[in-house]
Amino acid sequence: MTSRDQILQLADDALILSHRCAEWLTRAPEIEEDVALANIGLDLLGQARSLYALVGDEDRLAYFRDAPEWRNCRLVELPNGDFAFSMARLLVFSSFQLTLAESAIVASDPGLSAVFAKSVKESRYHFDHATQWVLRLGDGTAFSRQRMQVALESIWPHVEDVFAIAPDSRSPAMAKVEGVIRRATLTVPDTAKPEWGGRQGIHTDHLVDLLDEMQSVARQHEGATW
Amino acid sequence: MVTQPLTAGDVLELIADIPDPEIPVISISDLGILRNVAVEGDHVTVTITPTYSGCPALDAITQDIETTLEAAGIDDIDVAMTLSPAWTTDWMSAAGKRKLLAYGIAPPSHTAEGPVPLKLTIRCPQCGSGNTGELSRFGSTSCKSLWQCRDCREPFDSFKVH
Numbered sequence: 001m002t003s004r005d006q007i008l009q010l011a012d013d014a015l016i017l018s019h020r021c022a023e024w025l026t027r028a029p030e031i032e033e034d035v036a037l038a039n040i041g042l043d044l045l046g047q048a049r050s051l052y053a054l055v056g057d058e059d060r061l062a063y064f065r066d067a068p069e070w071r072n073c074r075l076v077e078l079p080n081g082d083f084a085f086s087m088a089r090l091l092v093f094s095s096f097q098l099t100l101a102e103s104a105i106v107a108s109d110p111g112l113s114a115v116f117a118k119s120v121k122e123s124r125y126h127f128d129h130a131t132q133w134v135l136r137l138g139d140g141t142a143f144s145r146q147r148m149q150v151a152l153e154s155i156w157p158h159v160e161d162v163f164a165i166a167p168d169s170r171s172p173a174m175a176k177v178e179g180v181i182r183r184a185t186l187t188v189p190d191t192a193k194p195e196w197g198g199r200q201g202i203h204t205d206h207l208v209d210l211l212d213e214m215q216s217v218a219r220q221h222e223g224a225t226w
Numbered sequence: 227m228v229t230q231p232l233t234a235g236d237v238l239e240l241i242a243d244i245p246d247p248e249i250p251v252i253s254i255s256d257l258g259i260l261r262n263v264a265v266e267g268d269h270v271t272v273t274i275t276p277t278y279s280g281c282p283a284l285d286a287i288t289q290d291i292e293t294t295l296e297a298a299g300i301d302d303i304d305v306a307m308t309l310s311p312a313w314t315t316d317w318m319s320a321a322g323k324r325k326l327l328a329y330g331i332a333p334p335s336h337t338a339e340g341p342v343p344l345k346l347t348i349r350c351p352q353c354g355s356g357n358t359g360e361l362s363r364f365g366s367t368s369c370k371s372l373w374q375c376r377d378c379r380e381p382f383d384s385f386k387v388h
Contacts, residue, residue, distance in 0.1 A: 032372070036364040045370060047281025050309060114310035118280050121312070122368075129363065157246055 002109040004055050005071060009165050009199055010100075011051035012072035015062060016207070017093060018044035019214055021078055027174075029083055036129060040090070043122040047115065055113045063218035067203045073165075074198040075158040077207040084144070084151035087133040092155055094126035094174055096162050099173035103166045111118055131180050138184025145186065152181065153189045158195030232300065234263045237270055240298050245323045247286040248367055253331040254287060258317025261308060270295065271304045275313045277388070278368040314338045327351050332373065332384035350375035351382050360384075 021041030028034040052058040075093065080086050100122040104113045137148040163170035178188045197203065218224075241263075242255040254274065256259045272291055274282050274353040289307045295303050308320035309334040315334040330351045347356040355377040365372040 032362040032364070035362065035366075035372075039364040039368050042280035042282070043278060044280070046276065047279060051280060112311075113281075114308075118276075118309050118312040121281055125363065 001045060002105050002112055003119060006105060006165060007109075007112065008061075009071040009073070011048050011055070011061070012070050013076050013093075014044045015048035016070075016072045016210065017089075018042075019210060020076065020086075023080055024057060026085065029110060031064050035151075040126050040129065043119070043126070047119045047122075050115045051112075054094040054115075055094055059218070063215045064222075067172055067199045067207045070203060070207060071205075071210075072198055072203075073158070073161040074195055075155065075162050075216075077198065077203060077210060078158070079206055081151070081154070083133075084147040085154060087130050087137070088148070088151040088155045090126060091130035091134055091180060092132055092159060092162065092174075094123050095173040095176045096169065097123040097174075098127055099164055100171040103169050105166050115155060127176075134180055134186075135184045138181070138186040148184065149186050152186060153192075156189040157192040157195045161196045161198045164196065164199045232265050232268065234265045236383070237263045237265060237272070237295065237300070240300075241272065241291050241294055244290050244294060247283045249329070249331065250328070251321075251325045252257065252273045256319045256322030258262060258319070259287070259313060268300075268348045269302045269304070270300055271306055273308050275308050278311050280368060281365065288321065297315070313388075318385075330382060331370065332382060334385050334387045336387055337388050348373060348379065348384050350378060352380045353378040 011144045018041045021037045021044065024037040024041075025034055028037055048062075053059050055061070061146055075089060078085075078089070098120060100106055101123070134148060137144040139145070140148075159170075159174065163173070175190040179187050241382065242260065243253045246252050246254060246259075250345045254258050257277070259274050259277060260272070262271075264271045264273075272295075274287060274291075284307065291305050292303055293332055295301070310364050316338050318334060326333040332351055335348050349356055349360055350358050350373075353375060355375055357376045358373050359376060360371055361374050361381065362372040369385055369388065371386050372381060373384045374381045
């Protein structure tokens with residue numbers, strides 16, 4: 001049986017990345033991308049809600065915990081950066097979610113199995129979307145290639161923290177990611193000094209800023225109802 | 227006055243035609259999201275399932291179910307949500323698919339389960355032409371993608387096979 005803390009890690013991952021996707025709205029390179037990122041963020045929000053439902057009250061968990069109580073990996077709390085960075089992040093994260101769907105941590109828990117049986121179909125769209133962009137930007141102009149390569153280098157140290165919850169998933173998930181990188185004529189980054197801590201509640205200031213904004217209305221009017 | 231005990235069939239009759247809030251031409255039973263109705267004495271449990279994880283219509287559908295039943299004098303209601311088995315477009319009724327097409331949305335082009343289909347094209351709901359192309363994998367809602375007809379030039383939503 002998967003622990004409450006582990007389920008919280010997965011729920012927090014989804015909610016924080018959902019928030020980052022929402023931050024792209026009105027700022028994406030083209031309107032279809034605004035729509036795509038809105039859809040992706042909405043899928044992730046739905047997954048987060050389903051996961052929170054397994055462990056507690058979604059509103060208390062989303063709006064009234066401080067940063068040290070959050071269990072998301074650091075990768076998802078980083079600011080959106082440029083579009084290449086966001087697509088590199090989505091590539092890694094969606095591959096993680098796809099592989100997680102088949103992992104022991106999910107299979108051993110009926111609640112998680114139900115959530116992932118549903119979300120895996122959506123994660124396929126997310127992975128496909130990120131792949132299309134990484135291919136186009138990597139195998140693009142000299143400028144887009146450089147930006148995409150830099151994005152991958154920035155992402156790489158954070159991979160460790162993502163898979164801390166399911167180390168066995170790392171190899172198959174990253175093999176898929178590396179396959180896309182090579183097809184995009186980019187270079188798989190060298191093993192970097194790993195960043196970690198998100199899953200233990202040790203976060204960057206980025207999460208503090210994100211929560212500050214996300215929780216501001218709820219905290220100003222605690223107990224309010226529509 | 228003799229009152230008949232409430233049956234699941236009675237409840238189903240009341241709620242089966244509740245329209246999907248985002249695509250009002252099809253009902254929650256056409257879509258296959260109405261999963262179960264159970265009646266125990268006066269207590270009614272309706273179970274529904276979301277199409278996509280983040281489906282925002284579920285709250286509205288829940289309210290519509292409650293309002294409809296309350297209007298019929300049934301107020302001991304629970305609307306429950308189940309994730310398993312996961313919803314698939316295979317659960318959409320044939321009638322539902324016809325209604326989508328009449329409304330201008332291309333219905334799911336093939337089944338999700340079963341042998342790999344030979345996918346030819348998606349026909350334009352306006353003019354019927356097969357000369358169409360996908361503009362974006364993501365459309366106005368999570369369940370749809372955006373297509374355009376190259377003959378009549380009209381854009382249209384297409385319900386993704388899921």
